[in-house]
Amino acid sequence: MKTEEVANLTERHLKAGDGLISILEDIQGKHGYLPEEALREVAEQTGRSLVDIYGVATFYRAFSLTPRGRHLIAVCSGTACHVRGGPRVIKEIEQQLGISAGETTPDREFTLETVACLGACALGPVVVIDGHYLTKVETTKVKGIIEQARKGLDKVEVKGDERVFPIEVSCPRCNHSLIRSDVLLDGIPAIRVTVAFDHKHGWLSISSLYGSYTVSSKHHIPEDTIVDFFCPHCHAELLGGTMCPECGAPMVPMIVRGGGIVQICSRRGCKGHMLDISGTNL
Amino acid sequence: MINLTINGLPVSVEEGSTLLEAAQFLGFPIPTLCHMEGLTPYGACRLCVVEIGEGKRSKLVTSCTYPAEEGLKVRTASARVVRARKMIIELLLASCPQSKTIQDIAAAHDVRQQRFKQEYEDCILCGLCVRMCEEQMMAKAIGFRGRGEKRSIGTPFDVKSDACRFCGGCMYVCPVVELRCTYNEPEKAICGACANLSPPCLEKEQFDDMMCYMDPCVACEIKTD
Ligand code: FES
Ligand code: FES
Numbered sequence: 001m002k003t004e005e006v007a008n009l010t011e012r013h014l015k016a017g018d019g020l021i022s023i024l025e026d027i028q029g030k031h032g033y034l035p036e037e038a039l040r041e042v043a044e045q046t047g048r049s050l051v052d053i054y055g056v057a058t059f060y061r062a063f064s065l066t067p068r069g070r071h072l073i074a075v076c077s078g079t080a081c082h083v084r085g086g087p088r089v090i091k092e093i094e095q096q097l098g099i100s101a102g103e104t105t106p107d108r109e110f111t112l113e114t115v116a117c118l119g120a121c122a123l124g125p126v127v128v129i130d131g132h133y134l135t136k137v138e139t140t141k142v143k144g145i146i147e148q149a150r151k152g153l154d155k156v157e158v159k160g161d162e163r164v165f166p167i168e169v170s171c172p173r174c175n176h177s178l179i180r181s182d183v184l185l186d187g188i189p190a191i192r193v194t195v196a197f198d199h200k201h202g203w204l205s206i207s208s209l210y211g212s213y214t215v216s217s218k219h220h221i222p223e224d225t226i227v228d229f230f231c232p233h234c235h236a237e238l239l240g241g242t243m244c245p246e247c248g249a250p251m252v253p254m255i256v257r258g259g260g261i262v263q264i265c266s267r268r269g270c271k272g273h274m275l276d277i278s279g280t281n282l
Numbered sequence: 283m284i285n286l287t288i289n290g291l292p293v294s295v296e297e298g299s300t301l302l303e304a305a306q307f308l309g310f311p312i313p314t315l316c317h318m319e320g321l322t323p324y325g326a327c328r329l330c331v332v333e334i335g336e337g338k339r340s341k342l343v344t345s346c347t348y349p350a351e352e353g354l355k356v357r358t359a360s361a362r363v364v365r366a367r368k369m370i371i372e373l374l375l376a377s378c379p380q381s382k383t384i385q386d387i388a389a390a391h392d393v394r395q396q397r398f399k400q401e402y403e404d405c406i407l408c409g410l411c412v413r414m415c416e417e418q419m420m421a422k423a424i425g426f427r428g429r430g431e432k433r434s435i436g437t438p439f440d441v442k443s444d445a446c447r448f449c450g451g452c453m454y455v456c457p458v459v460e461l462r463c464t465y466n467e468p469e470k471a472i473c474g475a476c477a478n479l480s481p482p483c484l485e486k487e488q489f490d491d492m493m494c495y496m497d498p499c500v501a502c503e504i505k506t507d
Contacts, residue, residue: 036439049445051425054438058427 006038010045020056024063033064069104069111071149074128078117081124089125092139096146131242132276133261167210168257174234185214194230223269246272286354301345301356302330310358313387315457316408317346321417326408331366333357342366372396377403381458405435411452421445
């Protein structure tokens with residue numbers, strides 16, 4: 001990472017009145033980890049001492065000081081997943097990859113992490129791999145999952161998926177339905193969210209037909225703009241941490257009624273999307 | 283001025299003083315470990331517990347951080363306090379039995395054995411060195427890292443910090459002397475060289491503007507190849 005890049009980024013955040021954590025999040029988002037030089041640069045720019053920044057960076061699980069692998073495997077070790085056999089799954093993955101939880105394989109392919117509860121306890125043990133939620137994972141499936149990930153879970157889907165069917169989605173935070181029966185697109189009730197871009201703020205309707213790209217919005221959104229999505233009920237930002245395999249913009253996750261997660265690219269005009277219905281695509 | 287009673291004796295102290303200061307003013311002994319005059323109270327070791335309030339609503343608080351309140355009734359050596367204090371000493375002994383400071387405290391409170399799994403930790407995370415480095419030496423070279431089980435004290439990235447002036451203040455205040463002078467490992471050094479004012483150091487010009495609390499110290503005389 002270039003020092004100027006960090007310097008610019010830090011300056012931008014400081015101007016916006018953001019705190020240290022947003023700066024670190026940004027760097028982590030861009031690089032997958034927090035490089036030493038970047039932290040030193042942040043210390044310089046913010047006028048804080050390096051110990052403070054290092055303390056924050058090592059305190060939060062979301063930050064990593066070592067480079068992560070290309071594929072991130074997060075296994076739930078929350079209470080529900082634990083009793084449903086989570087530890088066995090972790091052990092199996094550890095054995096397959098030859099690393100222990102929290103480590104990255106020497107070839108930088110996989111990083112294995114444990115997390116405490118992903119909020120899908122009834123479907124445990126839950127494994128999240130590159131943003132795909134796999135539920136009721138058994139030790140016998142582990143090998144296949146790792147193989148799939150190696151081939152690239154994202155690629156398989158985005159290109160080949162030409163199915164068209166309606167889906168009902170809800171907010172991943174508050175679980176309120178995002179479908180508005182009084183707004184029709186493609187002749188059926190559409191998904192309604194709030195979007196923000198470029199100091200503009202307003203509603204956006206997306207066709208709930210999977211495979212259709214019909215949208216309409218309050219403000220005209222120019223091609224290629226990356227838009228922030230928000231839930232109209234709880235106002236939480238719809239942000240999952242996965243990047244679009246097509247264009248690299250952040251993906252927007254929504255829960256599919258009946259189990260599963262659909263993610264769409266936040267860049268106007270990009271057709272990147274992913275659908276996981278309880279891991280059925282494996 | 284704030285009026286309170288400690289062990290039944292009335293005392294008035296200035297606003298903002300802690301219970302520990304009030305008790306010390308009256309001469310009641312309260313053992314402390316992570317407290318040091320000149321450093322901000324931190325409340326890490328819990329050794330200085332006292333009981334406040336009466337009857338059912340009484341509770342244990344750390345006197346080094348608790349501000350004196352009007353009309354407060356404080357007991358510094360009630361049965362409950364003594365029990366809690368002994369337990370804390372046992373826990374400290376369990377994690378760091380080799381510390382002379384902790385051994386002395388245990389002896390003074392008649393704790394002869396501890397009932398927990400014996401560990402041989404190097405650090406009890408009292409934070410004295412961190413505060414010393416920041417508040418008295420104005421360096422901020424060392425700090426806390428990680429959290430929970432993995433919490434530790436050291437320099438960022440475990441390499442010698444540019445902010446460190448080798449003053450040795452961290453070692454001076456350490457109750458378990460975890461941060462030993464590491465002159466032989468200059469790369470990782472916190473106190474990377476000794477700069478105390480005993481003759482061997484004075485003759486070395488690279489130690490010109492340093493100050494060291496360690497005395498006598500001959501670390502700078504140790505030969506490394
Ligand atoms: S315990 Fe695993 S999702 Fe809640
Ligand atoms: S001296 Fe009060 S908590 Fe350590």
